[in-house]
Amino acid sequence: MQSVIRIILQRLGLGLLTLFVVSIVIFTAVNMLPGDFAQAILGQGATPAAVESIRRDLGLDQPPITRYIQWLSGALQGDLGNSFAQANFASFVGADSGVRTTVAQQIAPRFENTMFLAAVTACIAVPVSLVLGILAALFRNSVFDRATNVTTLTSISSPEFFLAYVLILFLAVLNPVLPSLSNIYDGMSFGERLEKTLLPALTLTLVVTAHMMRMTRAAIINLLASPYIEMARLKGMSPMRVIVKHALPNALAPIINVIALNLAYLITGVVVVEVVFVYPGIGQLFVDSVKIRDIPVVQACCLIFAAAYILLNLTADILSILSNPRLRHPK
Amino acid sequence: MTRISRRGLLRTGAAAGVLAASGLPLFAQPKRGGRLRVGLNGANTSDSWDGRTHSDLYMIASAQGAVFDSLTEVAADGSLIGELATDWEATPDAKTWTFNLRQGVTFHNGKPFGADDVIESLQMHVAEGAKSAAQPIVAAISEMKKTGEHQVQFTLEAGNADFPYLMSDYHLLMYPAGQIEEAIAKGIGTGLYEVTSFEPGVRMTARRVDSHYKGDSAGFFDELEYIAINDSTARMNALMTGQVDAINRIDFKTEALLKANPMIRIQEVTGNQHYTFPMLTKVDPFTDVNIRRALKYGINRQELVDKILLGHGLAGNDTPIGPANQYFHADMEPLTYDLDKAKFYLKEAGLTELNIDLNVSDAAFNGAVDAAQLYQASAKGAGININVVQEPADGYWSNVWLKKPFCASYFSGRATEDWMFATAYEAGVPWNDTQWDEPRFQELLLLARAELDSNKRREMYHEMQQILRDDGGAIIPMFANYVQALSTKVATGDTVGNLWQMDNARMAERWWMA
Numbered sequence: 029m030q031s032v033i034r035i036i037l038q039r040l041g042l043g044l045l046t047l048f049v050v051s052i053v054i055f056t057a058v059n060m061l062p063g064d065f066a067q068a069i070l071g072q073g074a075t076p077a078a079v080e081s082i083r084r085d086l087g088l089d090q091p092p093i094t095r096y097i098q099w100l101s102g103a104l105q106g107d108l109g110n111s112f113a114q115a116n117f118a119s120f121v122g123a124d125s126g127v128r129t130t131v132a133q134q135i136a137p138r139f140e141n142t143m144f145l146a147a148v149t150a151c152i153a154v155p156v157s158l159v160l161g162i163l164a165a166l167f168r169n170s171v172f173d174r175a176t177n178v179t180t181l182t183s184i185s186s187p188e189f190f191l192a193y194v195l196i197l198f199l200a201v202l203n204p205v206l207p208s209l210s211n212i213y214d215g216m217s218f219g220e221r222l223e224k225t226l227l228p229a230l231t232l233t234l235v236v237t238a239h240m241m242r243m244t245r246a247a248i249i250n251l252l253a254s255p256y257i258e259m260a261r262l263k264g265m266s267p268m269r270v271i272v273k274h275a276l277p278n279a280l281a282p283i284i285n286v287i288a289l290n291l292a293y294l295i296t297g298v299v300v301v302e303v304v305f306v307y308p309g310i311g312q313l314f315v316d317s318v319k320i321r322d323i324p325v326v327q328a329c330c331l332i333f334a335a336a337y338i339l340l341n342l343t344a345d346i347l348s349i350l351s352n353p354r355l356r357h358p359k
Numbered sequence: 360m361t362r363i364s365r366r367g368l369l370r371t372g373a374a375a376g377v378l379a380a381s382g383l384p385l386f387a388q389p390k391r392g393g394r395l396r397v398g399l400n401g402a403n404t405s406d407s408w409d410g411r412t413h414s415d416l417y418m419i420a421s422a423q424g425a426v427f428d429s430l431t432e433v434a435a436d437g438s439l440i441g442e443l444a445t446d447w448e449a450t451p452d453a454k455t456w457t458f459n460l461r462q463g464v465t466f467h468n469g470k471p472f473g474a475d476d477v478i479e480s481l482q483m484h485v486a487e488g489a490k491s492a493a494q495p496i497v498a499a500i501s502e503m504k505k506t507g508e509h510q511v512q513f514t515l516e517a518g519n520a521d522f523p524y525l526m527s528d529y530h531l532l533m534y535p536a537g538q539i540e541e542a543i544a545k546g547i548g549t550g551l552y553e554v555t556s557f558e559p560g561v562r563m564t565a566r567r568v569d570s571h572y573k574g575d576s577a578g579f580f581d582e583l584e585y586i587a588i589n590d591s592t593a594r595m596n597a598l599m600t601g602q603v604d605a606i607n608r609i610d611f612k613t614e615a616l617l618k619a620n621p622m623i624r625i626q627e628v629t630g631n632q633h634y635t636f637p638m639l640t641k642v643d644p645f646t647d648v649n650i651r652r653a654l655k656y657g658i659n660r661q662e663l664v665d666k667i668l669l670g671h672g673l674a675g676n677d678t679p680i681g682p683a684n685q686y687f688h689a690d691m692e693p694l695t696y697d698l699d700k701a702k703f704y705l706k707e708a709g710l711t712e713l714n715i716d717l718n719v720s721d722a723a724f725n726g727a728v729d730a731a732q733l734y735q736a737s738a739k740g741a742g743i744n745i746n747v748v749q750e751p752a753d754g755y756w757s758n759v760w761l762k763k764p765f766c767a768s769y770f771s772g773r774a775t776e777d778w779m780f781a782t783a784y785e786a787g788v789p790w791n792d793t794q795w796d797e798p799r800f801q802e803l804l805l806l807a808r809a810e811l812d813s814n815k816r817r818e819m820y821h822e823m824q825q826i827l828r829d830d831g832g833a834i835i836p837m838f839a840n841y842v843q844a845l846s847t848k849v850a851t852g853d854t855v856g857n858l859w860q861m862d863n864a865r866m867a868e869r870w871w872m873a
Contacts (some may be wrong), residue, residue: 063754073757075789113405200600208596308561
């Protein structure tokens with residue numbers, strides 16, 4: 029157990045370092061994009077005087093290194109700052125009344141929505157892919173196995189927006205059973221929220237299922253050739269029991285890894301799906317913010333994405349250690 | 360058997376004839392009730408109820424179109440009517456304007472509306488450090504005086520006959536004096552609808568005010584729901600699946616699909632929105648009017664309307680005054696695609712061949728790059744070689760527009776001629792993207808501004824459009840229509856406003872459930 033805790037701490041430390049590097053990369057990348065917030069927000073009205081005044085108000089006239097250090101010192105104290113859009117709005121009002129929405133307040137409800145979508149998707153995708161994977165392993169090389177493989181591989185090979193439109197066509201236009209618009213908002217009942225989230229969740233399910241299902245199938249089939257499985261078979265166990273009781277526990281490590289990676293994808297990779305279904309999640313906020321070069325919001329979103337990856341990967345590693353007695357009790 | 364008298368038959372017969380001739384279905388009477396759900400683009404997470412920041416349809420429709428009012432309003436037919444003002448009059452020099460305000464109007468929080476509210480609401484546009492797009496309008500008022508509880512007098516720095524029109528600008532909303540900050544935070548106006556929820560960039564809902572000064576003549580829905588859908592495909596899906604009753608700005612490429620759906624109708628109006636290719640007339644070779652004319656004849660306007668707008672527009676005549684303007688010169692001889700004339704003017708300029716760069720990006724308008732390439736192909740025959748330089752969309756307005764001698768641009772147009780000219784054609788204004796300052800035009804501009812006689816103004820504005828067509832530095836090949844799609848569940852009046860999308864963004868006020 030000692031070693032597990034040491035690994036966790038070590039990995040968390042490295043994770044913080046990764047976040048730091050990510051923040052530098054993002055900051056540099058956004059700065060290298062042509063145009064800045066002032067030009068983006070003013071559009072055609074970008075007269076030199078107006079651009080100048082916005083840049084001054086937001087401190088965009090400072091050199092990038094100064095701005096980065098300012099942001100970093102705030103972030104280290106847990107203050108992600110104000111979005112440019114909000115800060116600019118405050119200067120619009122003339123007098124800054126001090127009541128501003130911070131980046132954290134802006135992101136929180138969006139993040140909650142994205143997590144809700146990820147959770148709904150996970151609740152569908154994980155059981156479905158595990159069951160499909162186990163069944164495919166059980167009936168391998170059968171028509172069922174082939175059909176499952178073809179279907180899931182087709183869906184993972186298609187672009188997300190295409191899958192989304194196909195689902196909209198069949199489930200919203202031709203057979204209007206689900207709404208194509210997933211504009212969830214505060215004050216909706218859980219049931220309504222679930223109904224509105226179902227189509228994007230199904231789209232994401234189609235995207236992530238193949239990976240998890242095929243890893244389950246491969247890991248199990250791999251084990252089916254081991255002597256102890258043969259022993260179990262010789263004892264006269266049913267094939268299903270052999271797989272679920274004997275093969276699955278030993279196959280868990282790679283499966284957990286793949287599930288964790290896909291869960292991370294559900295948080296970071298939903299941008300396109302959120303746009304297609306008008307789902308007010310963090311992905312849409314991210315796209316909007318990149319469009320207007322709102323660096324504080326972009327930074328915060330990227331840090332959340334990076335943190336999600338790091339934490340879920342860490343969880344995956346810990347779980348695969350815990351699921352493997354040889355790693356749990358190293359000699 | 361009922362007896363029908365001859366007279367009665369004539370009467371009903373005549374009535375039926377009139378109805379048939381007008382094409383009005385018998386049930387086209389507005390009726391109260393229902394919830395209007397609209398999918399709109401142009402929404403942003405930074406949106407607020409501060410009129411000074413409004414620039415796109417979503418907030419214009421939510422604020423001026425539903426929750427707030429202005430002093431005046433442009434009716435669907437383009438005429439100016441009073442909103443919070445009942446009537447107004449000017450001194451003969453058009454410098455002093457007296458507005459009588461509507462009595463008995465209250466804000467949603469119960470505060471009565473009066474002269475103080477007008478003055479304070481206008482002053483916020485010129486407040487120290489405030490950045491308002493309507494700042495020039497208010498800055499031109501040298502004095503605002505409360506001459507009664509319900510009367511305000513404005514003294515302008517220079518006469519302006521269009522002043523009441525300017526008061527209909529969507530930035531100039533009326534807020535309750537002394538509570539402006541609260542009103543901006545919560546959305547407290549005098550409009551037909553009261554905000555029930557507002558999530559910037561996501562959704563706005565509102566409910567009809569019980570008793571409103573507009574009475575039964577406007578605001579027929581019980582409830583509103585404006586949903587922010589910036590993606591055009593998602594907007595179309597939402598309408599197709601019946602989750603919204605109307606959407607703005609349809610994608611022309613998918614128009615056929617919408618048309619095939621019997622539950623949907625497409626509404627199209629030609630307004631003042633126009634696409635331009637401005638030349639800097641202070642930079643060679645565009646200093647020579649012959650070169651400008653050669654370029655004007657070398658472009659095939661109708662081809663651009665057909666191929667870039669897919670027919671949803673009107674060929675332009677190099678003037679920014681469109682069909683939604685009062686003094687639009689509709690009879691002016693159109694500029695044609697005429698290579699002989701182009702060659703002639705090129706020769707007048709002492710050239711047989713002209714090589715120029717045209718810097719474009721789709722940031723200027725959708726299809727600008729394609730339009731430039733069509734232009735390139737059409738001008739080639741006259742010896743005009745246009746080199747199309749594709750610029751990045753980011754920073755286009757800062758780095759290319761107003762800087763490169765020949766580029767692409769667009770204007771959404773203005774309600775009045777003077778406003779449009781003062782924005783981009785008056786000598787020395789920051790957006791004069793042609794640097795053009797023809798003396799007769801500038802003289803007429805000032806004369807017409809202070810002229811109250813409508814006939815004289817019409818003459819002057821027609822002459823100005825003529826000068827622009829023949830001498831101006833901007834090629835204005837097309838006016839782009841506003842195209843929106845509605846469910847057949849929603850009915851609209853016969854005349855739909857063409858100043859701005861969605862019935863001048865006032866669908867909440869003017870439409871009803873069929």
